[in-house]
Amino acid sequence: MDTVAIVMTAPQEMALRRLDLTPPGEADVVVEVDWSSISTGTERLLWSGRMPPFPGMGYPLVPGYEAVGRVVAAGKESGRRDGEAVFVPGARCFGTLDGVEVRGLFGGAAKRLVVPGARTTRIEPSLGERGTLIALAATAWHAISARGAMPPDLIVGHGVLGRLLARLTLLSGAAPPVVWETQAARQCGGAGYAVLRPEDDERRDYRAIYDASGDATGLDGLIARLAPGGEIVLAGFYADRLSFSFPPAFMREARLRVAAEWRPADMLAVAEMIAEGQLDLDGLITHRAEAAQAERAYRTAFDDAACLKLALDWRSAA
Numbered sequence: 001m002d003t004v005a006i007v008m009t010a011p012q013e014m015a016l017r018r019l020d021l022t023p024p025g026e027a028d029v030v031v032e033v034d035w036s037s038i039s040t041g042t043e044r045l046l047w048s049g050r051m052p053p054f055p056g057m058g059y060p061l062v063p064g065y066e067a068v069g070r071v072v073a074a075g076k077e078s079g080r081r082d083g084e085a086v087f088v089p090g091a092r093c094f095g096t097l098d099g100v101e102v103r104g105l106f107g108g109a110a111k112r113l114v115v116p117g118a119r120t121t122r123i124e125p126s127l128g129e130r131g132t133l134i135a136l137a138a139t140a141w142h143a144i145s146a147r148g149a150m151p152p153d154l155i156v157g158h159g160v161l162g163r164l165l166a167r168l169t170l171l172s173g174a175a176p177p178v179v180w181e182t183q184a185a186r187q188c189g190g191a192g193y194a195v196l197r198p199e200d201d202e203r204r205d206y207r208a209i210y211d212a213s214g215d216a217t218g219l220d221g222l223i224a225r226l227a228p229g230g231e232i233v234l235a236g237f238y239a240d241r242l243s244f245s246f247p248p249a250f251m252r253e254a255r256l257r258v259a260a261e262w263r264p265a266d267m268l269a270v271a272e273m274i275a276e277g278q279l280d281l282d283g284l285i286t287h288r289a290e291a292a293q294a295e296r297a298y299r300t301a302f303d304d305a306a307c308l309k310l311a312l313d314w315r316s317a318a
Contacts, residue, residue, distance in 0.1 A: 045237075159212065
C-alpha cells in the first residue's frame, strides 16, 4: 500500500511524492484523507529550517498534524468502524525516499494514512475542512482549563488560536477578553470582544494575559501590562529564546505559565462542544487549495496576513 504525500526534503524544498506505507496492524486504521491544514507556527519553522531540536526532527519529512478523512479499513482492535469520519493528529507510517527514512513530523499531509485507531478522534462528517481545526481548539482549551487557570482578560494575537481562545473564554461565561492585533488584515472578526492595537490600549491591570503570537521578544511589554500577581500564559510556539527584565516582573510578582499541547481529554472536550453546537468554527479557514498546489499554498499560508488558515483538499489526489 502506498500514498501521495507532501515531502519536505530540505528547508524551503517540498514536492508531492509517492511513498510506501507501513502495513496496518489489528490496532490500526487506514484513513483516506479529505482535508489537511497548514500550521503557520510549527510548520513555518519546518519550512524555514528554524525548528528547534524536536523528537523525530530531520529531513526528509512529511509535515502536517491536522487532517480529517474517512476510515476505509479498521483493524479488529482499533476501536473504529469503516466509514467513520475522524480527525488524525499526524502519523508515522511512511517508508523511505531514495533509501532514506521519511520522518513523520508530523506526518498528516498525505492522501492515505495508517495510524492507531486510539490516536484518532471521531468527528461529525458535516464539519468538512473545519474538522482540521479541532487540534487548535483542544490546544486553546488545554490552556484555559488547566487547574487553577484564570480566564484571559487579554489575548495577544488574533490568528486562529487567539480567536479560539476568545470564543472559548466567552463560552465559559467569563467576561469578554480584549485582543491585541498589530496586523490590520486580522483586526476584524471579533464577535463579542474588542480587537485593539496594543498602542491604543492604556490598560495596565490585566490579571491573565494569554500570548498566542509566538513572538519571543514581547515579554517585557506584556509584564508591563500585568496587575500585581498577574499571570502570563505562553500559548504559542516559540523558536527563539525567551527572556525578560527581572525588576518589573519582581515588582508585580508576575507568574509565567507554559501551556503545552493538547491532551486526549482536551480533544474529547472540544469535540463534544463542537458536536453540540456550542463551539463555532466558522470563519477561521479563509483559504483553500488543491493538494497538488501545495508549495504555492504553503507560501500563501506563511506570507499572506489575510490567510488565517489554509486547508488543502486531498479528495481528488490520486
